[in-house]
Amino acid sequence: xxxxxxxxxxxxxxxxxxxxxxxxxxxxxxxxxxxxxxxxxxxxxxxxxxxxxxxxxxxxxxxxxxxxxxxxxxxxxxxxxxxxxxxxxxxxxxxxxxxxxxxxxxxxxxxxxxxxxxxxxxxxxxxxxxxxxxxxxxxxxxxxxxxxxxxxxxxxxxxxxxxxxxxxxxxxxxxxxxxxxxxxxxxxxxxxxxxxxxxxxxxxxxxxxxxxxxxxxxxxxxxxxxxxxxxxxxxxxxxxxxxxxxxxxxxxxxxxxxxxxxxxxxxxxxxxxxxxxxxxxxxxxxxxxxxxxxxxxxxxxxxxxxxxxxxxxxxxxxxxxxxxxxxxxxxxxxxxxxxxxxxxxxxxxxxxxxxxxxxxxxxxxxxxxxxxxxxxxxxxxxxxxxxxxxxxxxxxxxxxxxxxxxxxxxxxxxxxxxxxxxxxxxxxxxxxxxxxxxxxxxxxxxxxxxxxxxxxxxxxxxxxxxxxxxxxxxxxxxxxxxxxxxxxxxxxxxxxxxxxxxxxxxxxxxxxxxxxxxxxxxxxxxxxxxxxxx
Numbered sequence: 001x002x003x004x005x006x007x008x009x010x011x012x013x014x015x016x017x018x019x020x021x022x023x024x025x026x027x028x029x030x031x032x033x034x035x036x037x038x039x040x041x042x043x044x045x046x047x048x049x050x051x052x053x054x055x056x057x058x059x060x061x062x063x064x065x066x067x068x069x070x071x072x073x074x075x076x077x078x079x080x081x082x083x084x085x086x087x088x089x090x091x092x093x094x095x096x097x098x099x100x101x102x103x104x105x106x107x108x109x110x111x112x113x114x115x116x117x118x119x120x121x122x123x124x125x126x127x128x129x130x131x132x133x134x135x136x137x138x139x140x141x142x143x144x145x146x147x148x149x150x151x152x153x154x155x156x157x158x159x160x161x162x163x164x165x166x167x168x169x170x171x172x173x174x175x176x177x178x179x180x181x182x183x184x185x186x187x188x189x190x191x192x193x194x195x196x197x198x199x200x201x202x203x204x205x206x207x208x209x210x211x212x213x214x215x216x217x218x219x220x221x222x223x224x225x226x227x228x229x230x231x232x233x234x235x236x237x238x239x240x241x242x243x244x245x246x247x248x249x250x251x252x253x254x255x256x257x258x259x260x261x262x263x264x265x266x267x268x269x270x271x272x273x274x275x276x277x278x279x280x281x282x283x284x285x286x287x288x289x290x291x292x293x294x295x296x297x298x299x300x301x302x303x304x305x306x307x308x309x310x311x312x313x314x315x316x317x318x319x320x321x322x323x324x325x326x327x328x329x330x331x332x333x334x335x336x337x338x339x340x341x342x343x344x345x346x347x348x349x350x351x352x353x354x355x356x357x358x359x360x361x362x363x364x365x366x367x368x369x370x371x372x373x374x375x376x377x378x379x380x381x382x383x384x385x386x387x388x389x390x391x392x393x394x395x396x397x398x399x400x401x402x403x404x405x406x407x408x409x410x411x412x413x414x415x416x417x418x419x420x421x422x423x424x425x426x427x428x429x430x431x432x433x434x435x436x437x438x439x440x441x442x443x444x445x446x447x448x449x450x451x452x453x454x455x456x457x458x459x460x461x462x463x464x465x466x467x468x469x470x471x472x473x474x475x476x477x478x479x480x481x482x483x484x485x486x487x488x489x490x491x492x493x494x495x496x497x498x499x500x501x502x503x504x505x506x507x508x509x510x511x512x513x514x515x516x517x518x519x520x521x522x523x524x525x526x527x528x529x530x531x532x533x534x
Contacts, residue, residue, distance in 0.1 A: 002066050002079055004029040004193075004225055005050065010061035010100070012045055012249075014431055019045040021249040023061070029078045032219060032226040034240035034257055036233065036264045039466040040433025042249040043229040047195045050227065052099045052113040063099040065112050067192075068092035074111050078192045078225070117186030117224075118195040125182065128171035132162065132181055135170050139185035148188060156184040159221065160214040174323070176200075176207035180214050187218055194219060196228040200235070207323075207530075208232070212239060231466070233261030279500065280313030282348065283484055284334060284452060289343035291329050303329040305508035306343070313348075313451075316478060316485040318495040318502035320519060322530045326508040328456065331488050335454045336368040347371075347452070372450035376457040378441040380429040386411075386440055387425040390447050410443040413480050415473040435466035439473060446477060453477075454486045459494045471497045492520060492531045 003026040010023040020042045027033055035043045048054050049063055068082035069075070072090030081092050095108075102109040126135050136153040157163045160180040165173060170181065179199055186194065196215060200208035216239055219226045228239060236243045236257040243260035245253040247267075253260055291304040304326045311317045311334075319327040332338045333345060336356055345356035347367035354367040381393045390396070390410065391403045398406065404425065411421035416439065429437050438458070445453055455474070459467045475498055477483050489495050495502055496516040504511045504519045504527075512522050523531070 003027060004031075004066060004079060006062065006064040006066070008062040008064070010046075010049065010063060011059070012042075012049065012056055013058040017431070018249050020049075023249070023251055025244065025251065025254070027225065027227065029080055029225055030223060031242065032228070032240045034236035034243035034260070035227065035229045035246060036236055036243060036260055037229075037246035038267070039231075039435030040248075041246040043246055044197050044434075045249075046246070047118070047197050047227065047229060049099065051116055051118050051195055052109055053104060055104050059100055061100055065097050065099065067095050067097070067112060069095035069111065074107070076111050076115050076192070114189070115192045116195060117189060117191035117193070118197070119179065119182055119186065119199040120197050126170040126178060126185075128169070130170055131166070132168050132170055132173070133157065133166040135181055136184045136188055139188040153184075153188070156187050157181075159187060159218055160184045161210065174207070176211055179211050183211075183214055183218060187222060191222070191224060193225040193227070196226065198229055198231065200230070200232075215239065233265055236261045277314065277478070277500065279315040282310045283313040284311040284345075284347050284486075285309065286334065286345045287343055289330070289333065289345060290341050291326075291333060291338070292341045302508045304333065304340070307508075307510050309503065309510060309513070311452075311484065311486060313484055314478060314482055315501065316474065316487065316499050318487045318489060318499035318516065318519075319505060320489060320492065320495055320502055320531060321505035322527050325505040327488050327505045330505065331454050331456065331486060334486060335371050335373055335452075336364055337373070349451075370449075370451040371454070372445035372448060372452070373454040374442055374445050374456065374458065378438070380437060380441060380444070382429055385426050385428060386432075389429065389440060390444055394444060394448070396447065406447060407443070410447045411439070413446060413473070413477050414439045414442045415469050415476070435469065438466075438470065442470075442473065442477075446481065446483070449481075450483070452484045452486065454488070456488045457490060458487065459489065459491045467491070467494060468497075470494075474498050490531050492516070496520070 005027040007023055007025040010020055011018060012020040023046065035046065037043050049056065066079045068077045068079055070086035070088060070090040070092055073086060073088040075086050075088065077092055082094050084092050086092050097108045097112055099109060127138065133150065133153050136156055137148055140148050154163065154166060157166050160183050162177065162180050162184060165177055173181065199215065200211045212235060230236065240257045242254065243257040244251055245260050245264055253263055286307060286309050289304060289307040293301045293303060307330060319331055321327045333340050339357060346353045347356055349367055349370065354363055356364050356367055358364060380389050384393050387404060387407050390407045391398055407425060408418065408421045411424065412418055416424065432440065459470055471494060474485060478485065487499060499516050501513060502516045502519045503513045504522060512519055
């Protein structure tokens with residue numbers, strides 16, 4: 001049987017770095033192939049080469065598509081359709097196209113690329129102010145200038161279990177709902193192949209399961225070939241027929257998803273034993289803290305309800321709970337981003353307690369300048385080098401030699417070796433892996449010398465190996481810089497690895513404060529499903 005795609009000796013370089021090295025792989029029509037690998041292993045680069053809409057300056061080898069194409073209208077179908085009639089009345093004949101030798105403006109390459117759907121991590125690409133059903137209808141208009149009926153768009157939303165949100169405005173959807181609308185938009189183009197790059201990487205396990213189920217159903221109903229990357233080995237087992245393990249751009253293993261997942265998990269190793277750390281006196285406290293919102297649909301919403309809490313200097317403190325429990329709202333109040341409806345917040349600066357509810361440079365402003373926050377959807381300046389991102393771009397004006405020294409020291413603190421830190425300074429963010437970008441973003445917060453750092457879902461898009469690296473980065477930053485961390489996370493494994501104490505939130509209230517293991521023992525089944533997955 002002729003493969004759908006043949007990849008022969010594929011190599012892609014970015015400067016001195018080989019993102020892919022002599023990759024050889026065959027993908028059969030109708031197959032679901034999983035790609036596992038640590039951050040920076042080349043997973044996303046491989047998917048973008050297969051998509052065929054981006055230029056790569058330094059690329060060699062072959063990526064050959066075997067398809068059926070109509071000579072009359074240039075419509076493309078998978079190879080099993082060769083010999084059948086095209087919808088225009090012409091015949092589908094055998095056709096080959098090498099994406100490496102054909103330029104991105106070549107008509108043959110574009111004909112095939114139009115039949116390939118893609119879902120990207122951290123990118124939803126929706127019309128935020130348009131209704132969901134309009135977003136799906138506009139997908140065909142963008143791709144070919146054609147149109148689909150309202151009924152057809154509604155059918156596609158049924159396919160991805162989003163019919164109950166079709167009249168919602170897209171920007172008001174949750175992350176998992178947006179990702180399913182993205183899938184419906186791609187299905188509207190009647191693709192022959194789906195490329196899914198970490199499609200649930202930023203989602204909690206419970207929401208990710210909904211996205212995975214939608215993908216599984218769509219692949220079966222539309223008879224698509226699928227290639228999916230994920231940092232969750234379970235996804236490989238659940239969604240794929242075969243799996244590939246990539247490491248440093250090379251194919252290390254190819255075989256059964258369960259075996260490849262186990263091999264990848266073994267690469268992660270384990271955390272070092274935690275050292276006992278003595279924390280200091282309280283540095284942040286709140287009393288009877290509440291935040292209420294008025295909702296037309298729900299009336300008075302108690303996002304945070306009469307919370308009492310103390311965080312100690314040098315402590316790594318976790319806020320855990322299901323979506324809507326109030327942990328993000330609480331963290332933003334403690335960080336001075338939003339004001340409470342009632343209650344008090346105080347932060348110790350030196351030996352003095354500052355009232356965070358009183359505005360002004362001598363009150364709240366005196367404390368917030370020593371606070372930093374790394375959002376889950378962090379942003380680096382894409383066209384500035386790493387050293388610029390760590391200095392000038394964030395208003396940190398230093399002589400170059402001092403800036404370089406401070407930047408290297410901070411990068412080492414978050415997990416780079418000194419040699420790696422020196423090399424990465426001149427690179428732009430798009431030359432880095434996802435894990436490297438996250439560490440640079442953390443360095444961007446730490447280089448301002450905060451006393452308290454809030455991390456919002458710091459491991460949301462990471463593979464197992466990078467999660468361990470980030471865990472070590474947080475612990476090392478506490479040891480080297482004396483930072484106090486407040487971590488908002490769905491990832492209970494991460495919380496158990498790094499946090500000294502944690503608070504379990506439910507319906508705006510704190511249910512329990514204690515060790516991570518103690519918090520875990522008090523979780524409901526729903527909370528375990530969302531924060532622990534399978």
